[in-house]
Amino acid sequence: MKFRPLGDRILVEVLEAEEKTKGGIVLPDTAKERPQQGKVIAVGKGKLLDNGEVKPLEVKEGDIVVFSKYAGTEVRSKDGDEYLILREDDVLAIVED
Amino acid sequence: MKFRPLGDRILVEVLEAEEKTKGGIVLPDTAKERPQQGKVIAVGKGKLLDNGEVKPLEVKEGDIVVFSKYAGTEVRSKDGDEYLILREDDVLAIVED
Amino acid sequence: MKFRPLGDRILVEVLEAEEKTKGGIVLPDTAKERPQQGKVIAVGKGKLLDNGEVKPLEVKEGDIVVFSKYAGTEVRSKDGDEYLILREDDVLAIVED
Amino acid sequence: MKFRPLGDRILVEVLEAEEKTKGGIVLPDTAKERPQQGKVIAVGKGKLLDNGEVKPLEVKEGDIVVFSKYAGTEVRSKDGDEYLILREDDVLAIVED
Amino acid sequence: MKFRPLGDRILVEVLEAEEKTKGGIVLPDTAKERPQQGKVIAVGKGKLLDNGEVKPLEVKEGDIVVFSKYAGTEVRSKDGDEYLILREDDVLAIVED
Amino acid sequence: MKFRPLGDRILVEVLEAEEKTKGGIVLPDTAKERPQQGKVIAVGKGKLLDNGEVKPLEVKEGDIVVFSKYAGTEVRSKDGDEYLILREDDVLAIVED
Amino acid sequence: MKFRPLGDRILVEVLEAEEKTKGGIVLPDTAKERPQQGKVIAVGKGKLLDNGEVKPLEVKEGDIVVFSKYAGTEVRSKDGDEYLILREDDVLAIVED
Numbered sequence: 001m002k003f004r005p006l007g008d009r010i011l012v013e014v015l016e017a018e019e020k021t022k023g024g025i026v027l028p029d030t031a032k033e034r035p036q037q038g039k040v041i042a043v044g045k046g047k048l049l050d051n052g053e054v055k056p057l058e059v060k061e062g063d064i065v066v067f068s069k070y071a072g073t074e075v076r077s078k079d080g081d082e083y084l085i086l087r088e089d090d091v092l093a094i095v096e097d
Numbered sequence: 098m099k100f101r102p103l104g105d106r107i108l109v110e111v112l113e114a115e116e117k118t119k120g121g122i123v124l125p126d127t128a129k130e131r132p133q134q135g136k137v138i139a140v141g142k143g144k145l146l147d148n149g150e151v152k153p154l155e156v157k158e159g160d161i162v163v164f165s166k167y168a169g170t171e172v173r174s175k176d177g178d179e180y181l182i183l184r185e186d187d188v189l190a191i192v193e194d
Numbered sequence: 195m196k197f198r199p200l201g202d203r204i205l206v207e208v209l210e211a212e213e214k215t216k217g218g219i220v221l222p223d224t225a226k227e228r229p230q231q232g233k234v235i236a237v238g239k240g241k242l243l244d245n246g247e248v249k250p251l252e253v254k255e256g257d258i259v260v261f262s263k264y265a266g267t268e269v270r271s272k273d274g275d276e277y278l279i280l281r282e283d284d285v286l287a288i289v290e291d
Numbered sequence: 292m293k294f295r296p297l298g299d300r301i302l303v304e305v306l307e308a309e310e311k312t313k314g315g316i317v318l319p320d321t322a323k324e325r326p327q328q329g330k331v332i333a334v335g336k337g338k339l340l341d342n343g344e345v346k347p348l349e350v351k352e353g354d355i356v357v358f359s360k361y362a363g364t365e366v367r368s369k370d371g372d373e374y375l376i377l378r379e380d381d382v383l384a385i386v387e388d
Numbered sequence: 389m390k391f392r393p394l395g396d397r398i399l400v401e402v403l404e405a406e407e408k409t410k411g412g413i414v415l416p417d418t419a420k421e422r423p424q425q426g427k428v429i430a431v432g433k434g435k436l437l438d439n440g441e442v443k444p445l446e447v448k449e450g451d452i453v454v455f456s457k458y459a460g461t462e463v464r465s466k467d468g469d470e471y472l473i474l475r476e477d478d479v480l481a482i483v484e485d
Numbered sequence: 486m487k488f489r490p491l492g493d494r495i496l497v498e499v500l501e502a503e504e505k506t507k508g509g510i511v512l513p514d515t516a517k518e519r520p521q522q523g524k525v526i527a528v529g530k531g532k533l534l535d536n537g538e539v540k541p542l543e544v545k546e547g548d549i550v551v552f553s554k555y556a557g558t559e560v561r562s563k564d565g566d567e568y569l570i571l572r573e574d575d576v577l578a579i580v581e582d
Numbered sequence: 583m584k585f586r587p588l589g590d591r592i593l594v595e596v597l598e599a600e601e602k603t604k605g606g607i608v609l610p611d612t613a614k615e616r617p618q619q620g621k622v623i624a625v626g627k628g629k630l631l632d633n634g635e636v637k638p639l640e641v642k643e644g645d646i647v648v649f650s651k652y653a654g655t656e657v658r659s660k661d662g663d664e665y666l667i668l669r670e671d672d673v674l675a676i677v678e679d
Contacts (some may be wrong), residue, residue, distance in 0.1 A: 003190040003607050018163045030654045035655050075163050085189045092667045093585040100287040145246045170261050182286045197384040246343045279383045294481040341438045364423050366454050374479045391578040438535045461520055461553050473577045488675040535632045558617050560648050570674045
């Protein structure tokens with residue numbers, strides 16, 4: 001069983017956030033929200049434009065992405081695996097090595 | 098008697114949600130809303146675009162879909178059968194086996 | 195005397211809602227609003243598009259439709275007959291036999 | 292002295308609302324707002340579209356129209372005559388005999 | 389010194405409102421706001437459309453216009469003369485003799 | 486060091502507002518906000534339109550402009566000079582001699 | 583490891599704000615928010631237009647930009663380096679020497 005996201009949505013497996021700085025010190029929270037990272041498991045067909053075309057997404061399967069921790073909806077497969085479904089517009093950046 | 102959804106709406110039969118994880122443990126609620134699953138019974142003609150065209154929906158009859166539990170409006174047939182009418186945009190993903 | 199709805203509006207005669215399930219049991223209200231049914235008496239010319247065209251409505255005279263009970267505005271004819279004027283977008287589905 | 296409404300606006304002379312049903316019984320107010328009737332005295336040139344064209348209005352001088360009682364702005368001529376200026380989109384229907 | 393309004397804005401000299409009816413009776417305020425009258429002193433080049441064209445305004449210099457009393461921003465010239473700058477869309481109607 | 490405003494923004498040096506009328510009397514505040522004047526120091530390339538074109542601004546370097554006193558964001562150069570960055574749409578009018 | 587911003591977003595390294603005026607005096611806060619400066623580290627592919635084209639950004643790598651201090655989301659690399667991800671529309675101006 002798997003989820004196929006609709007339109008401009010993507011399916012993401014959330015990765016553990018690192019809570020410490022380079023020196024190992026936990027930073028106090030600032031007013032700015034801290035985003036999460038995740039691995040893209042599946043992507044929708046794309047964003048429906050006003051002219052009826054579907055624009056493929058910039059994000060693709062396998063990408064590591066950063067997104068707001070308030071974005072998206074949790075879904076769980078029959079096997080109990082948990083994912084997040086986001087709109088691509090909630091993705092801030094792709095993480096590259 | 099049956100319902101023919103209008104425009105970009107779909108008619109869904111709600112499926113029982115699974116409330117437990119793989120190990121059978123009921124998860125405490127998080128801040129994120131938990132979505133529902135349903136079977137698509139009927140779909141509208143499509144989404145009316147600005148240029149007057151009607152874009153057929155991505156979801157089709159028979160699909161199992163995941164959607165926000167706050168989405169949609171309940172309707173009941175003369176026989177007492179209950180359904181939900183949603184906009185396609187409220188559908189997060191199609192569940193595939 | 196009759197009402198000719200403007201644009202994408204329709205004139206509806208409200209039908210009595212059925213308040214019981216198949217077994218005759220009155221269901222407790224849920225958080226989700228319960229829609230109403232009505233018969234379409236007249237329809238507007240259609241929805242004005244950005245390009246100036248008028249897109250005819252999907253709903254037509256004689257259709258039985260389902261709509262949110264909070265939608266629309268009541269109007270009364272000289273004869274005291276009561277109707278509801280809705281936008282077509284407030285119609286969830288057409289009821290077919 | 293007269294008022295020439297701008298764009299998609301119309302000038303309306305409000306007609307007395309009938310407050311009783313067929314049998315002469317005053318109906319208690321429901322949650323739904325009760326609309327007003329008026330006679331169209333003048334109409335604007337039309338609605339400005341995104342492409343720069345001006346779409347003539349569907350309503351025309353002399354029409355009897357139904358509109359929400361919360362819509363529009365009152366204007367008074369030098370002679371003390373009172374009118375209402377509405378956008379055509381606030382008009383629910385045209386009343387025909 | 390003079391003001392040249394930008395885009396779809398107009399410069400208006402406010403005229404004294406008449407507060408009495410034909411018979412000279414001061415009307416009690418209703419829930420509906422009472423508009424103001426003014427003389428158009430200058431108009432902007434027009435409204436910028438989505439396609440980049442500038443659509444000239446319908447209102448022109450010298451027109452007497454009616455507008456909501458909550459619309460616009462007061463400006464004062466070096467000479468202490470006071471004007472109001474409005475968007476043309478805040479103008480309800482042009483007053484003709 | 487200088488600021489180059491982005492898109493439809495402009496850089497303005499705020500001019501002292503005159504707080505008195507022709508006769509030298511300080512006017513009591515009305516409900517309407519009082520705008521500010523400023524000199525345009527730099528302008529952005531223009532407003533990005535839906536079709537991808539960039540529409541040059543109507544305001545140009547050297548213009549004296551009137552704008553809402555709540556509009557814009559203050560910026561300060563290394564030399565301590567203070568400016569305001571506004572969108573052109575916040576400009577009400579150009580002041581001409 | 584590096585971040586590739588999506589669409590019309592940019593990655594910025596925040597620069598220390600100067601808190602003093604030319605004479606070295608710390609200014610009291612006004613009602614207007616004080617913006618921040620940063621160096622652009624990476625930019626997205628551009629803004630997706632309604633017609634499906636992607637419009638390249640005006641800001642480019644290496645630019646020093648000014649932006650609202652409430653804009654954007656903080657991200658941190660594995661090495662503990664902190665950045666801000668903004669939409670280009672949150673950038674007020676480019677700082678030039």
